[in-house]
Amino acid sequence: MKPYKIRLSSGDLRAQGMYILLGDGEEKYTKLGITSPPNRIYKIEIAVEVIFNGRRCRGKRSFNIPKGTSIIKAVESLIIKKAEMIKTLKDRGSLKIEKILIDKTDSNSRILNDLFDIWIAKKKINKKPNTVRVYSVYYNAHIRDSIIGKKNIDDINEADIQLEVINKMLNLSLGGNTIKGIKRILKPLFEENDKILNWKKIELPLPPKPRKYYRSKEDTVKIVKALNSYYHPVARGVFKFLLTGRRVNEILYLEHENIDYKNMKFKILAKYAKTNKDFEFPLTQVLIDAIKEQKTSHGRIFKLEHRMILEHFKSAMSEIGIYDMVVHDIRSMVAQTALDNGASIYDVSKMLAHQKVATTEHSYVEGGLTQAKKAQEVFEKVLMTYKEDIEDVEIIEDKFNVIKGLYPNVGDEVINYVISILESKIIK
The missing domain is CATH 1.10.150.130 (Tyrosine recombinase, N-terminal domain)
Structure with a gap:
């Protein structure tokens, strides 16, 4: 068996690096110059080449193709395998399976x-x-x-x-x-x-408190605008995904095969997620446009290394006079802004893919005197409005929606609590 370069129709480059193994005397190409698969189980060999640590690395693998499979379908089924081989070669410099040996x-x-x-x-x-x-x-x-x-x-x-x-x-x-x-x-x-x-x-030092996002609404708008309009198309695409609350590594290793355009969602695989679970998130038009800007069609969408994203982020922030933020602060900014504008702690926890709501609370919800003061202020505002705008509570059938309409960002529990107190005062 000898390898022969697979040829598809003119201009179709999907079979680059793919070879069909044929014996002497077997037809290699049709009259149109397209590879002709034999009427049997056959093999296709994929050869890839990358630069790893400054040196050229090559690797190849063979795959069995079922009898009767057209050359087009065979090539299409192996595109993902080729992308996986390229990624492995870039990560390890070899396609050899690493054996785990214990002396x-x-x-x-x-x-x-x-x-x-x-x-x-x-x-x-x-x-x-x-x-x-x-x-x-x-x-x-x-x-x-x-x-x-x-x-x-x-x-x-x-x-x-x-x-x-x-x-x-x-x-x-x-x-x-x-x-x-x-x-x-x-x-x-x-x-x-x-x-x-x-x-x-054993006495261990306490870990530092999680970084909080305290910037003003004006600063937040400036930051989002700077990231969305950043000059570098690959970094800009990564930033747009980070503005959905994702982690950097999750996006840098996101592949075209993880994008579900039909159901408008994308998947973060467990091997790249901090929580070791697969997660799915909404695919918005903004994210679709970010993907389309890239010059990739398979494998990793954003061909950029982690250290380069850090550099691009510093550059974007320096343009608006901000020098004390790190990339992970984008995630904190998204979460804190959502919470400050009425999003449920449970919804934010899901957005961040936290396994426990307590993790979200620890990182983003203020405690003690500040939180108690906020709750008291909300109660007093609702109480004042209730007295001024609603003369006869008993004639309003849906008290909850009236107050919710006046204060949409107030939590349901607070509204129900206020109603119960007001009604107890009216009864008295």
């Missing part, structure tokens, strides 16, 4: 470094590549060369973790979230190896 000679070792190597190898099975990478970077930077990294796990206690890990990280002025990340590695690593530590004895 048997280390399986009986109780040295912490050896146990981590075994543990992280197993994590490659189900964890996202980025998670495995972050775990490895954290461990190698703060534990591998330390005293406890070379110590038997059975001889490590809470004081060792405090002195040799936590305190040293504090001395490096690392933040609470970074230090807390070490616990996410060590706790399951120790438990898997039957060593239980009392983490209550």
Whole structure:
């Protein structure tokens, strides 16, 4: 069997990099110059080439095609496979399947470094590549060369973790979230190896409070306008998706195959979502236009790296005199603006794809005196309006909708509470 370049009708370039495997004597092309598939199960080979870390990388794979499948249908069915191959080659520099091997000679070792190597190898099975990478970077930077990294796990206690890990990280002025990340590695690593530590004895710094969005309505309008009119078409397209509350990585890895134009929605795959679940979101005309602006037709829609989005965002903000925002603040801006203008905390939580409403409340809802003051002010305003505009409450059948019409941004619970108090006063 030899590979022969697949040819479709003139101008149809979908079969670029695809070859059909044919034997000697088999018809290769029709009179029109189009590839003629044999009357049997046949194979198509896909060859791709990308630049990885400054060097040219090539890869190829073969796929079985059922008997009777036309060459057009065969090519169409393999376009997605080709895009996946290109993405894999760009990410890893190879199409070879990475085998997860655990060295048997280390399986009986109780040295912490050896146990981590075994543990992280197993994590490659189900964890996202980025998670495995972050775990490895954290461990190698703060534990591998330390005293406890070379110590038997059975001889490590809470004081060792405090002195040799936590305190040293504090001395490096690392933040609470970074230090807390070490616990996410060590706790399951120790438990898997039957060593239980009392983490209550280990003092960890409190994580910083989540960033709040406090800018004025005028600033918000300026920011949205700057992002929507940014000069770079790819970055501008990403910004438009970010203005729906999405995370940066979710959009950078969004592919044409995840767009459902018929049902007007797009899907964020679990492997790119922070919550490890598939999520679907509305596809608006603004987003469709952003997709159409791109020069891509398959695979990733926005061919831009994460660091470049950061640079483009800084550039867009500097044009309007804002220098203290980060890209993730777009998400906070969308959520906070929606809440400030009457959106339900539950609706905002769904928009952000939070698994728990409590996460949304913690990040975006103010507590304590400020929240109590807002509730009291709403109550007093509704009470005043109720007294002035409604002389006889009993003749109005739908009190709720009357007040809702006057104050559309007030929550349903507050309105019902006010009505119950007013009616109790009227009865008296």
